[in-house]
Amino acid sequence: MSHQNTVFHQLLKPILRRDFERLAHQHHQGQKLRKATRWDQFVAILMSQLSCRQSLRDIESNLESQQEKLYHLGAKRIARSTLARINEEQPACLYQQLFGQLLKKCETSKTTHKFRFKNPLYSLDASHIDLSLSLCGWAKVHESKASIKLTVGLNHSNTIPEFVALGDGIENDMVQGRALKFPSGSIVAFDKGYIDYQWFSEMTNHNISFVTRLRPKTVYRVKSQSNVLSCKGILADEHIELSSDYAKKRGAPKLLRRVEFYDADKKRTFEFLSNNFHLSASTIAAIYKDRWKVELFLRQLSKI
Template sequence: MAYSDIVLKQLIALVPRYEFDALAKVHHAGQKFRSYNRWSQFLVLLIGQMSGRKSLRDITDNLKAQGQRLYHLGMKKTCKATLARVNAEQPATLYQALFTRLLSRCQLVAPKHKFSFQGKLYLLDATVINLCLSVFPWAEFRQKKGAIKLHMGLDADGFIPAFMDMTSGKVHEINWAKTLKLPKGSFVCFDRGFTDYAWYNDLTINSIFFVTRLKSNADVEYLLKRAGRKSPGITNDQSIRLKGVKEPLRLVAYTDAETGVEYRFVTNAHHLKAKEIAAIYKERWQIELFFKWIKQNLKIKTFLGTSSNAALTQVWVALCVYLLVAYLNFKAKLGSSMQQILRVLQLNLFTKRNLIELFKPTVAQRTVSPQILLWENL
């Protein structure tokens, strides 16, 4: 049988050590480390995410049992106090930069979205994570409650996170959305919580298309109906004008055949079929599923530190873990759900098994190691 490294070492091959160290040098605060490094911090937090550990002590105590495996990963010994200090003091921007690197590699192998247009489709939403205000005083939300809000933009190519920001629960998602630099010709889909007519104007001026639902109390001026036969379920398709929006928009009304509920969508995409407009908004459900997945499978609802930097570090590392698993799924074409892949990895992180044959045990032994093929052309 061919020799294989431990599964974790094969997985993190997507993060070359020299690239990571170059980023760590840029995103460093204070004096140089004497006996520790950011690579060890990254691997400790990654292992904690993938193995579902609940506290700093839980992580460090379990790592002690791995012995020489940690040495071969290039890790330093990590104690609870050191990890807590580094999480609190060293900038989380390192993992934001690492996330950007991993995202660009995932996008190269991610499957294209199913719609007729060539541009990107981004799905926007936000989720609130409740916290204890006395423990996290920076996370102001309500008078006696604390919370953070994760603002997320999901790339419909493979449903991978493309944009993220963490704020206190008070910050409205539209304030975050206005800061996004979306490429021209792309589509963005969001719910009624992002309603802002000035932003609609900006998107249209910058050649960015949007699809959202129309609020029931919107001040609408109805213009000409669009000619042509309507697809099943489409009950209305006409031009409209919203008070405060310079250019005419398009209203598409769709009635669900099973529930009989009518949905009214507003968009500036006049060139697409009405049925595709409705299908784009339906795709927005994927970001709800994404939030549900990361809350159930990764550690973002409870935090290993109480500072905003420690919390942000943990969230960025969690998203990096998601991209690593997604890349493995895209590149190896495993045909399994993200949850199934993560569960298998959790049980085999420190076992010496070939990464691909771990998911496809019937694959015959090859003269060239499959993990080399998996990470080629990075």
């Protein structure tokens, strides 16, 4: 068996065929499929996605040349017209349920993140996914472009997007971001695009810690200061109160934490804002730095 075929087998290994067929039976509409099955559709889409096929004709040609691999995977070649009809007529919720099952398997065998604390750690970010304007007129953002916005809450323990939401391509990041229900006791890192004082209070009330960047010109009052370890790049560790009228109107938490950190590698100073007062200042800075994982994930996703 070729190396490429082995790769496909490894990808399909966590998926039990009987579980897939049960889901396929639950999420089926209309008459019985005669020329192809949902498994044929799934294998065709998976192989085409991994080999970066660009059209139905391209998919059909690729499957024609991979018939031996299809045989070993328990699937058969599917014509482009049949694949197009199944994609259009059969509900996509089959794959939503399949993803949920795979996620549960990953959760039962997940590792831990690199930090000493036991709290679940997530990174939150969003990215645009460009679509064909001629095929997806509903996603039109301006005269020559169509797109949707993918919001991801990435679990640092297994690098899996545990929280995912799709939204309008022109809506604010906060619309989908604040709709994600992170578990109590977790820590969430995100950039300045998600700063919302009312949301900060909601997370604090639900025992969810956050780490983000402090916006320039933020008005605050220093309530107390802690001793810092300059050898670790920490320039300041303060308890602050957001004192602007806007912050008070939005119901910002009464007390937050400001950590100022100098990154020797980038030769830049960063100001972090958090509602966590238990972790060290250097850990707060390291949590935000580790947020690059979700950016890397979205970057790789955009290349598919």
